[in-house]
Amino acid sequence: MKVVGVGCGPGMLTAEAASAIAGASIIYGSARAIALAHDAIPPGCEVHEIADYRSLRSLPSHAVVLSTGDPMLAGLGYLPGEVVPGISSLQVAFARLKIPLTKVAVVSAHGKDHARAVAEAREEVIAGRVVFLIADPTFSVGAFAAALPPETRLAVCEDLGYAAERITVGTATEPPAPRGDLFVVVAGAF
Template sequence: MIVVGVGVGPGMLTEEGIRAIRKASVVYGAKRALELAQEHITCEAKTIKDYKSLHLLPADAVVLSTGDPMFSGLGKFAGKNDTIIPGISSMQAACARTKVNLTNLCAITAHGRDFEPAKAELIQELKNGRNIFLLPEETFGSCEVAEILKELGINAELYTCENLGYPEERIAKGTPDNPPIAETILYGLLIVQKR
């Protein structure tokens, strides 16, 4: 299969991704991914019903993944002979909007899983002096991260980044004492340490 990252929002699909989609004989994706790529789909498009069966798709099947397939995306289902075409991730878009350099950034995801391993990784990377881009979980978001920062005595700026790339995009800035509160449950949290 060919896994194509369609970007985090409209207009963020790469030329390589567009070419793969246009050449496809069948395209699979979640509703949002299909919507982001719809103007380039010229074949049958199917909604993914069973993610664990993606590895059974034929080699020429195109699977759309929102953002970048290798950042909490569908790239995890690709086999060694499958192709992955990157997309613009929520992390890249958030850093561009906030002008935060990617070179000292650690990506962590708690989304859709037990957040304890992500929390442990977050604490370790903060102690290492790294900035963090976190895909939070409903019970582990900006307020919980703010408490961790206060416990560690780390001065930082926090940004909640919601609906990146869409007209309703919203980025709110805060501190550990006054953390930004997201209005949706799906958002990115950028933690930038002040040095």
């Protein structure tokens, strides 16, 4: 099996990923991942929207599984087989904000205990790192901001790579608020 990162937005499919997809006879992915890879999917390829993520380990060995962003950043890189990296939301957010990747601490709150993620992120900010927090639609940026030192800068990065991309910067005392469901949060001294 190949797990292929399709990038976090349109036009972010790497040549290696496009080649892996072009050689596929059977593909599995979320609706968003399939849409991002659409132009690289060969005619006659069998394409399936993932209905049950628990069953992915039992796919045939020749299957290509599409993962949004990069499979190793809260993606499907845990699956067996080769991983083809993709352009992640972390790379795009830090490039847009001009923050060196050497300063990053990644914290995932996506589908996880938000209180635990906030506590972990707070410790990383206090230690001087810039936190890249992977959020989900129910994550409260306001509650996160309230846990941080008041001078901490925060950026809400929404729809990265899409035409509606939006990055709003504030502080822990005046945090930006997301408008939609597809967002990440960057926090620290940047």
